[in-house]
Amino acid sequence: MKVLRSFWSGLKRGSLPVYSLLAVVFLLTPIFYTIVFSFNKSLRRNTVWNSFTFDNWTHICARQDLCNAVGNSIMISLISTLIATALGTALAIALVRYRFKFRSAVNFALFLPMATPEIVMGAGLAGLFFNAGVGPGFVPTVIAHVMFCLSFVVVTVKARVQTLDPALEEAGRDLYANPSQVFWKITFPLLLPGVLSAALLSFALSFDDFIITYFNSGSVNTFPKFIYVAAKGGVPAQANVIASSVFLLAIIIVLATQISGHFKRKRLQHVK
Amino acid sequence: MAGELSVAGADLELIDVRKDFPGFTALDDMDLHIPAGQFFALLGPSGCGKTTTLRIVAGLETPTQGRVLIGGKDITDTKPHERPVNTVFQSYALFPHMTILDNVAFGLRQRKVEDPVAKAQAALDLVELGHVGERRPQQLSGGQQQRVALARALVNRPSLLLLDEPLGALDLKLRRQMQIELKAIQMEVGLTFLHVTHDQEEAMDMADTVAVMNKGRIEQMGAPEALYDRPKTAFVSKFLGQSNLFVGKVVDSNANSVSIEVGGSKITVDKKRAEKHEGTIAIGVRPEKATFHESKPTLGADHVLIGPGEIIDIRFTGVSNQYLIEVPNVGEITVFAQNVGKSPVVELGAKVWISWKVEHSFGLRDLPDGTEDQG
C-alpha cells in the first residue's frame, strides 16, 4: 500500500518520464559499451580501453573462425526463419479462421514449447538425435531452431489474422478470384506485416540463440557459440564489430518503417 | 456511360431453399422468384435470414437443401467466383491495400476483360467519384466508400447485383440521398437488383417488388402499394407501417363480406380482401384510414363503427396528429388525423366513436401473437 502511494505521488511530481528515461538508459548501457569497444585498439583481451581505431571495422574477418561462425549463424537463422514462418503462418490461419474439434488442444500444444526452458528442449532434441544415431550438426540445429521459433511465429501471426475482416476474402471470391488468387492477392498481402514481424522476431531469436544450439550443433560453430567459448579467454573486438553492425542495421530498418508509417498515417488523416 | 455498363439482368429463382446452422434453422423452405431487370427488396427485421439468403445466392454459403437458378440455369453447385453475381457488402469490404481504381478494376482483371482501367474509371465516373481513383479506401468518407463498393460490383455487369444493407452505415440524410441515386443508377444500367434492408421506408421507396421476411420465411411479396394496402399476415401489417388489428369469431357472412364481433361492435371486411372467411379471424385497418367522431354518427352498412372510447394519448408529429383511443372490451385503437385545421379539436379524455369504410378493412391469414383461436 505504502509502495503504491509513493509510486502515485511520484507520478504526480512528473518523475515518471525521468524514471523511464533512466530505465531506457539502463537498457542501452551495455549496447553502447559494446559499440564503443568495437573501436578499441585492443590486444588479445578487449576489456580495457586502449585507443581508438577503425581497424576492427576494416578487418572484420581478421579472425577467420569468427567470420565462419557468423556465416553459419546467418545460414541457420535464414533457413529456420523461412521454415518456421511458413509452418507458423499456416497454423495461425487455421487456428483463427476455422472451428474444429481439437482447436483449444492445438492452441495449448503450441503454447507448451514457450513454457519449456531452452535447456530442456535442447537436451531433449540432442537426446533424440543421439538415440536416432544422428550426430549433432547443421541440420539438427536448424530443426531445433524451427521448433523454438514456431510458437512465437504462431502467436505473432495469429494477432494479425484476428484483425483481418473475412468479408474482404469473400469480396475477392465474389469478384471472380479463385481460392488461390484470393490467398495471394488479398489474404497474403494483408497478413504480410504480421508475417514479416514474425519472421524478424524468428530471425532475431534464432541468430541470438545459444543454449539449444550448444546442445545440437556439435562441431558447427555459430556466433553466440563463438562468444561463449571466447568469453573464457577474451572476446576479440571483431565480435563487437559484427554485433554492432547487426544492431545498427536492425535499428535502422525498424526506425525507417516506423517513421514512414508515421508519415503515411499523418498523410491519411490529412486528406480525410 | 451507362451504355457501357448496362446489360440485361437475369431472373433469380430460389426453389425450396433451406439453411441449417448448428442448432438453428436460418432459412426455412424459401421460394422466391425475381424477374429480370427488377429492383427487388428483401425486407425484414435483423436476424431473419436476409444476409444468409444473399450469401446463398452469391455462393458464399451452401444451402442445406434446395436449388438456386439464375437466368434459368441451376448454379447451386457453382463456386462464388464462377457465378454471374456481384455483391455490395454490408461493410463495403474494400481492399485496404489497393487504390480505389484497383479495387474497382479487380473483378475485370480477374476475368481478363480488356481495358480494365478505362472501364473502372467509367464506373467511378458513374458514381461521381472519378477523381478519387488514386486514393486508398481509408481516405474516403462512408458515403464515398459505399459508392466505390457499388462501382466495384456494377463494373462487372453481373446478371444480378446483391446489396446487403448498403446504406445501413450512413446517416439519415445521406441515406435518403443515396436511395435516390441508387434507384437512378439501377434504372440507368437495367440490372436486376436484390436489395436487402431492415428499413421499411427504404424498401417501399426504391423497390418494384418487396418481399417481407420473418424468421427465415417470406411472409408476403408484392408491389409496395399492394403490400401496404392489403397485408396478409399480422407480422406484415405491423412491420410495414402501423395497423389496428381486431380478432373475433365470424358471426355474419354473405356473398361479399364477412363480419366478426369484438366487444359488442361488428367489424366487417370484403371477402375479396380477406384471406380467411370462417372461424376466428383477424381484421385490420390502417390508422390513417380511420376517423373519429365526438358524437355517434349514423352510418350505413358500408362503414365500420366502434365506440364509444376515450382518448388516452395525443401526439403531434407535424403533418398529422396521432390519437390513441381506449375502447372498453375492444382495446386500444390508433387514429391518424391530418393536420389541416379541419379535424375536430379534441382533448385528452374526450369520448369518441371511431369509423372507417369497410373497403379499407383487410382480413389476415393468421392471428397476431398472443391471441387465441376462439373457435
Add this chain to the structure above:
Amino acid sequence: MAFAAFGSSAPTTQGQTKSGRVVLALLLPGLIYLVLFFVIPLVSLVLTSLEAPAASGKIGEYVPGFDIGNYSYVVTKYWPQIARSFGFAFLATIISLLISYPLAYFIGVKARSRPMLQRMLVTLVIAPFFISFLLRTIAWKQLLADHSPIMEWAHQVGLLSPSQSFIGSEAAVVFGLVYNFIPFMTLPLYTSLERLDIRFLEAGSDLYASPAKVFRKITLPLSMPGIISGTLLTFIPIAGDYVNASRDFLGSSNTSMIGTMVDADFLQNRNYPAASAMSVVLMGIILILVTWYVRKSGTEDLL
C-alpha cells in the same frame, strides 16, 4: 475419421468436408513437426532419465530401464542448484516486474498523446533484442568488474565492503537476469496497457476514487493479461538459464544453476540419464507452477 474430427461439428455437407481438408492441410505440417521435434524429444527425455548404466560400465553407455535412482541421485546431489534456479527466477521476475511496470505504463498510457515518442520508446525497449545477449552480459561484467569506475564508487560509498567483489556473487547473477529479461516483461505489459481505455480511469476518478485506488481497482486488473504473460515469459527462461550464472559471465562456481548441471552431465560427463532426470525435474516443477499460477489468476483462455 480424422477428417470428421477436424471438420466443424455441423452435419457434414460438401462444403464442410472441403473446409475440413483445408484445415487439415494448414495444420498437419506444423503439428507433425511439433510431435516429431517437441513431443517425442520430451518423451525420450523421460525414457532416458530412467535408463541404467550398461553392463559394460563404459562411460556414456546406458540401457533402457526403469531406474528411479537417477532422480534421487540428482535431487540429493543437486538440490542447491534446484533451489537456486527457482529462487533466482522468483526474485528476478519480481524485480523485473517492478522495474518494467512504471516504464510500460509511461509508454503505453502517458506517451499515448505523442505517437512518435511512443514508437521510439518501444523501439528502444526492444533494441537489446538486436544485439547478442552474450555480448551485453559480457559488457556488464566489464562495467561492474572490480576496478571499474562503478565499483570504485560502490566501494567508496560503502555499498560493498572493501574486499568484496560484485561479479561472481549471487546478486550479480540476479542483476544480469533482470537486465536480460526486462524487455520480455515490458513488452507484454505495454501491449495490455496500451489497449487500456483511459475513459475507465477517468470514470474511476469521476466516481471519487483516489489515484491509488484507481490504480489498484482499475489499471492493475485490466493489465493483468500483460502481467501474466510477462511473468511467464520471464520466469520460465530464467529458471532454465545458466549463461548469466556461468563463471565466464556474471557468476562463479558458487552460483551454478540447474542448466549448469545439465550441461555438465550431458556434454562433459556424458551421464545422459542424470542430465535427462534433471531436465525432467526442471520441466515438471515449471509445469506445476505455471498450471497453478494460470488457474489462480483465472486466465486460462489467455493461452
